[in-house]
Amino acid sequence: MQPVGHTKWAIAEGYIPAYSNGPEPQFTSHETVCILNAGDADAHVEITIFYSDKEPVGPYKETVPARRTKHIRFNNLKDPEPIPLDTDFASVIESDVPIVVQHTRLDSRQAENALLSTIAYASN
Amino acid sequence: MQPVGHTKWAIAEGYIPAYSNGPEPQFTSHETVCILNAGDADAHVEITIFYSDKEPVGPYKETVPARRTKHIRFNNLKDPEPIPLDTDFASVIESDVPIVVQHTRLDSRQAENALLSTIAYASN
Amino acid sequence: MQPVGHTKWAIAEGYIPAYSNGPEPQFTSHETVCILNAGDADAHVEITIFYSDKEPVGPYKETVPARRTKHIRFNNLKDPEPIPLDTDFASVIESDVPIVVQHTRLDSRQAENALLSTIAYASN
Amino acid sequence: MQPVGHTKWAIAEGYIPAYSNGPEPQFTSHETVCILNAGDADAHVEITIFYSDKEPVGPYKETVPARRTKHIRFNNLKDPEPIPLDTDFASVIESDVPIVVQHTRLDSRQAENALLSTIAYASN
Numbered sequence: 181m182q183p184v185g186h187t188k189w190a191i192a193e194g195y196i197p198a199y200s201n202g203p204e205p206q207f208t209s210h211e212t213v214c215i216l217n218a219g220d221a222d223a224h225v226e227i228t229i230f231y232s233d234k235e236p237v238g239p240y241k242e243t244v245p246a247r248r249t250k251h252i253r254f255n256n257l258k259d260p261e262p263i264p265l266d267t268d269f270a271s272v273i274e275s276d277v278p279i280v281v282q283h284t285r286l287d288s289r290q291a292e293n294a295l296l297s298t299i300a301y302a303s304n
Numbered sequence: 305m306q307p308v309g310h311t312k313w314a315i316a317e318g319y320i321p322a323y324s325n326g327p328e329p330q331f332t333s334h335e336t337v338c339i340l341n342a343g344d345a346d347a348h349v350e351i352t353i354f355y356s357d358k359e360p361v362g363p364y365k366e367t368v369p370a371r372r373t374k375h376i377r378f379n380n381l382k383d384p385e386p387i388p389l390d391t392d393f394a395s396v397i398e399s400d401v402p403i404v405v406q407h408t409r410l411d412s413r414q415a416e417n418a419l420l421s422t423i424a425y426a427s428n
Numbered sequence: 429m430q431p432v433g434h435t436k437w438a439i440a441e442g443y444i445p446a447y448s449n450g451p452e453p454q455f456t457s458h459e460t461v462c463i464l465n466a467g468d469a470d471a472h473v474e475i476t477i478f479y480s481d482k483e484p485v486g487p488y489k490e491t492v493p494a495r496r497t498k499h500i501r502f503n504n505l506k507d508p509e510p511i512p513l514d515t516d517f518a519s520v521i522e523s524d525v526p527i528v529v530q531h532t533r534l535d536s537r538q539a540e541n542a543l544l545s546t547i548a549y550a551s552n
Numbered sequence: 553m554q555p556v557g558h559t560k561w562a563i564a565e566g567y568i569p570a571y572s573n574g575p576e577p578q579f580t581s582h583e584t585v586c587i588l589n590a591g592d593a594d595a596h597v598e599i600t601i602f603y604s605d606k607e608p609v610g611p612y613k614e615t616v617p618a619r620r621t622k623h624i625r626f627n628n629l630k631d632p633e634p635i636p637l638d639t640d641f642a643s644v645i646e647s648d649v650p651i652v653v654q655h656t657r658l659d660s661r662q663a664e665n666a667l668l669s670t671i672a673y674a675s676n
Contacts, residue, residue: 247359250392282315462564466602498604498640528564528673546670
């Protein structure tokens with residue numbers, strides 16, 4: 181398939197709740213960046229995390245193989261450093277080939293989970 | 305009415321919860337692609353499903369008649385094969401005439417349902 | 429302020445739950461189209477409703493005055509006819525001046541409410 | 553990093569629930585505008601609030617420093633005046649440098665919270 185999407189995306193909202201309810205890992209509170217690489221070349225993706233009170237951290241490097249999707253939990257980013265819980269952040273996602281990016285959160289701090297999702301901002 | 309929309313769309317997030325609570329079919333956990341064909345020609349739509357660990361599957365073929373909307377549950381796609389539950393996926397939606405695509409999930413795994421929705425990514 | 433937005437928008441998702449829990453009118457299950465008219469001329473808005481199994485109905489006519497927002501519940505549209513409950517629909521929103529359109533649902537069928545929202549599709 | 557985004561954004565939906573459940577401040581019902589300034593110059597941001605029945609109020613002035621994100625609760629805007637609770641509003645966000653804007657609500661009026669989020673409308 182022809183590649184679909186843009187090579188630079190941004191998500192202004194980011195927040196990993198500090199605790200969870202329910203069976204893991206499905207009900208662990210999480211903030212996810214969903215990436216689709218519909219094209220025939222692997223996507224080398226770099227994620228930069230922005231904070232309210234300190235310099236950006238990154239890049240976090242991920243590969244999304246050709247014709248694959250990868251749903252990455254911000255909770256699981258480790259290198260160069262984990263993202264602190266209960267802290268506002270934002271992210272910029274850059275790729276060497278076009279990708280599509282969507283942002284989802286599952287918040288299970290209370291007995292019943294809550295969900296949000298939005299297409300990310302596609303930069304020109 | 306003049307046709308509205310694009311002919312190629314993408315949804316990077318996809319996940320059908322493995323179980324549900326509440327009366328069926330309204331409260332069955334579901335992942336939906338909502339398609340609007342505002343124009344005067346039938347839309348022949350092809351959906352391709354992308355996974356994290358295997359080649360894409362499809363096309364799943366759907367017709368959205370002229371001046372109609374169709375809200376398709378990914379749960380109900382059968383041909384060429386059903387989408388497995390509790391599995392990350394993404395989708396590309398292609399049509400021979402302009403359509404508008406929106407993505408919605410109702411998650412009823414817990415006693416109280418949760419909802420998410422977003423406009424899909426409109427490809428140029 | 430200069431006008432902001434587009435003159436034609438579409439929302440592919442639409443569904444008014446058939447029942448509700450909690451105090452009215454805040455917790456009545458509702459599907460809302462939020463319109464912002466930031467400019468200095470009144471917006472004459474026409475909403476057309478699309479169904480899965482019958483011809484479109486409309487236009488429903490609304491005026492959003494200059495420099496005002498109007499959050500219209502689809503539940504409250506009466507002329508030419510109410511939108512049936514528990515029925516899939518979609519909508520196209522047209523205006524004579526630029527507006528911004530966002531779609532929100534509050535679903536209170538269960539004891540705890542659920543929310544979704546997305547920017548609508550801005551047509552060129 | 554190069555600046556990302558647009559200099560004018562709009563959010564047609566706005567509503568601060570009148571009450572809350574759960575520990576403050578995380579579970580206080582809130583309506584948030586999340587702003588990312590990825591570039592190397594501070595962003596001087598002006599927010600104008602639109603109502604259904606009176607003239608717009610503003611600008612509310614905020615600075616988002618270079619390479620920072622700021623998640624602003626509409627609840628906390630004070631100057632020129634607080635936004636009333638349980639009231640429909642909308643907003644236009646203007647900046648002197650490109651920013652990215654996302655809208656999120658946490659509604660904790662009931663025992664279990666509900667979430668919504670969407671990218672804002674990027675004006676040309």
